[in-house]
Amino acid sequence: MTDAVVIRSVNKTFKRKVVFHDLSVTFPAGRVIGLLGENAIGKTTLLKMIADIIKPNCGDIFIGSERAGLATRARVSFMINPENFYKFMRVKDAVAYYRDFYPDFDYARAMQLCEDFDLGQKWKITWLSKGQQERLCILLCLCRRVEVYLLDEPVAGLDPRFKHESIKAMLANTDDNKTIIISTHLLRDLDSVFDEVTILTRDGVYQAACDDIRAGGESVEQFYLRVTGGNT
């Protein structure tokens, strides 16, 4: 199995706060990977570094065999936060924006997902509820045709129906070449989606296949709590 993302000896600090020290981890291609860890452990920072939105202080990040940089941004789709949209934008503007800037954007699928996600084309983004904004962000991220998808807390604000719709849309993106990395705390909602989990802890990184976890008689949540020292 080839690696979609390789992170080698990465250090990242924000002023005096050390987020990562000598972090090395790989994410295999064609898998849905849950990126887990306690608050402020660096999950979002890691996703942003993979997306080349922020740079590590030192170390290497590869997307496939190519070092993360300007060129790899065309191969990685990062789920943005709703506040990154311009205030004047409506749903159709955001979709058009993506269509114009990303040659790999699947406009027809975006239109379909707008219907599935109950998002009106003319609705102003700032007027949307948190859940609706999240749905729009998921939609835009998934409608690109790329190798790696990075979703940061994608279903945190969604009701059960739209969680289901979002998971369905995510699974529609999976194939042998596409990797989806999902950072989340909602393990019960997403553990059926994951092929693997990567857990960031203060002591290091733990990776395991979900099939192996389940074969050991544990749920993903129980495994996570055991690794992070929580009570089961």
Added chain:
Amino acid sequence: MSPLKATMKWEAIKWWYFIGKRLWIVVLCWALMFLPVPGVHWETTTAGMAVRWLMLLIVLGAGLAALLCAILLMFGFPLFFVSFSPSLKSAIMERGSGYSVGYQVGVRMLYALATYALSAGMVVVTLFASRMYARADIEWMAGISNEHIQYFFLLHINMLPMFVIALPLIFFMIPSQINIKSIYQNKWYAILQSLIIIPLFISVPGMSTVLFLPNLTEGWHIAAVWGVFLLSMSLYILLSIRIINRCSEVNV
């Protein structure tokens, strides 16, 4: 759509939403400003008094227009930097597209310049209007015997609209600049730049006096005003270049 076309299209849309939509108010104020007919002898006739009151109203209109210019400039200045550097807001979306930063910066610069041209045009028109009022008031002040009081009034009448522009800029731009410190990655650049803006905009009203009332200013005044203006402008440009370079280092 090509990266160039996409950038141009969305910069134009942003420009329209941030600035273009507010233009009609400015046009209305300008129309009010240019209503009076200079040369009417108002001191002795009822009609003249009516014109004088009208002029006063128009001065208020000019002030309002100047304020609007200030608001536009307030939009224009942050836009200038946001345009020069990939803003935090668009960084994730646009830069995520894999297009080079330099490519987008070029197009954004064009729109920033258009914004500047517009703002500068409005400032010039306001200046001419203020000159018109100053000329009108020369007649009114002819009765004042004290030369120094005359000088004081003339100077400030001429400078007033520009002060109306400068003051909101000074007070509102500082927080707005600090707000976009995330673009600079360093609040001290933003603060320093804001501090440089203050003498720059104070010197601009002074310049208007020098340009429009040259016979009322002394040599040292002209030198001081031009000195402050050129120095602060130079520092401003140098710092902007430093910030642009810093922003080009990718870390957003």
